[in-house]
Amino acid sequence: MIVENQLASLLSSLQPALRSGDYVYAAWPAGTAVDDGVAAVIREEEGTTAVLTRERADELGLDYSFVAAWITLEVQSALDAVGLTAAVSSALTAAHISCNVLAGLHHDHLLVPAGEAARAMEILRELSAEHQGREPGPAALTIRAETPADRPAILELVAQAFAVSPATGLAVEGTPVEVGLLRQLFDADEYLPELSIVAESDREIVGYAISTRAWVNDLELLGLGPIGVTPRLQQHGIGSALMAETIRRANAAGERGIALLGSPDYYSRFGFVAADSFGIAAPEEAWGRYFQFLPLALWPGGVQGTFRYALPFKEL
Ligand SMILES: CC(C)(COP(=O)(O)OP(=O)(O)OC[C@H]1O[C@@H](n2cnc3c(N)ncnc32)[C@H](O)[C@@H]1OP(=O)(O)O)[C@@H](O)C(=O)NCCC(=O)NCCS
Missing domain, CATH: 3.30.2130.10 (VC0802-like)
Incomplete structure (x- = not known):
């Protein structure tokens, strides 16, 4: 030690x-x-x-x-x-x-x-x-719900954040799929306005996270993603601030739990663990430990089933 x-x-x-x-x-x-x-x-x-x-x-x-x-x-x-x-x-x-x-x-x-x-x-x-002698993060970061006027900036940000695939580490050809997914999520029944969250600094949108309605059996849950931060400002805590605000808002809204697909190294710091340890199977078996879950304060326990994201995810 x-x-x-x-x-x-x-x-x-x-x-x-x-x-x-x-x-x-x-x-x-x-x-x-x-x-x-x-x-x-x-x-x-x-x-x-x-x-x-x-x-x-x-x-x-x-x-x-x-x-x-x-x-x-x-x-x-x-x-x-x-x-x-x-x-x-x-x-x-x-x-x-x-x-x-x-x-x-x-x-x-x-x-x-x-x-x-x-x-x-x-x-x-x-x-x-x-x-650490590193550049401090943006002076004043505001975390707030998205408004429709923010959408062009959000789509541009997500295009930049996913220009390199987080899954393969390779440059993506054309528009990243996350952009099309997000366009559809904005119009989907599963869209939840209070959980579409932007990080803003000096009137620039520098981060974005969305959680949409999802289910295991009839139990309503949240599916988080996409989440992205402007590449030049990554590693400054903006992603963490968006995650913290998402979790806070979800708890305040009486949600039961949040699932996502991503790096356990990153999301474990917010309390996410392998979803199958809670009886929740990934929509794709191959996702394995990358499919993670965070039970919230009102998590009922005793759940067994496969996670269903909002419909637009199916079309990916
Ligand atoms: C992933 C992302 C949202 C994180 O936001 P961020 O503002 O850069 O992250 P933070 O500053 O809050 O956290 C930085 C820490 O997370 C770690 N981290 C960031 N992304 C990581 C990843 N993909 N895997 C593992 N660790 C990661 C960093 O190493 C750093 O660790 P440290 O605190 O020990 O130094 C952002 O980097 C991003 O937009 N990436 C491209 C798009 C993407 O991958 N989205 C998520 C898909 S699941």
Whole structure:
């Protein structure tokens, strides 16, 4: 285990990762043993505070007011490292994002207001990039729902992002299939306006992600994709911000889970795992572990079946 002590080095390798789901602080009932659903406990003279998923708090009927997103700084930080917490909370404070810090033996964890998760992730990535001597990401990134006026810019962005096939690594001849797919998704019954999300910087659309209605048997789920970022701005956290916002919006809308086809190396950082471990078979068996699933707070479990994307995917 490597434990970093130098502040600049710690900041350059923060690696913020967003846990799925919302978390809350609740007073834990006196005399009750703390259960596995609780992620942290603080005992005070006045009583015991539990930090737990919102879902579990609701199951237990516990009261809460602050609903948080949980960000783990995956850098290994020593408990006696000086300045990391101050640097991180200053950066978030400057952006008017409140932040509660919990330290474990291995990592520091930040609880920020759930609605600010995407922005907080962006700020932490920029803080880290500044200490790597890399160009910081776009100064102000807005993540919002798409409007029809954005569509030409979105289609152009997707054409650029998929000009090299993510599957083969080879240049694509002509217009990438993702462009035609997206045109059809915009007009499909399965289109969900609140889950067609753009990232905008200086009035330029620099990232895009769409999730559309999909199913396993009769259970409504989401199929995510395409997602793309303007090539010159890739690796600056824009894709992560779009993923975080998609997950936040999907949870807020009471969705059950999101499936996608993509690199497990990338999507595992958002909590996605092989879909078949949840009883969900890929539409194409050959997709194997590249077909991934993220259960959301309202995931019912006990599901067995093959995933069906929105109709336009069939025509690919
Ligand atoms: C994939 C994509 C959406 C990610 O967005 P991004 O803004 O570039 O990514 P972020 O800055 O949020 O994340 C960067 C991190 O993800 C990793 N990453 C990015 N794309 C990856 C991929 N395809 N496979 C594995 N890791 C990947 C980077 O190595 C980097 O890792 P680090 O944080 O450890 O340094 C973007 O690169 C893109 O548009 N690619 C072309 C189109 C595409 O492949 N779409 C997805 C098809 S499933």
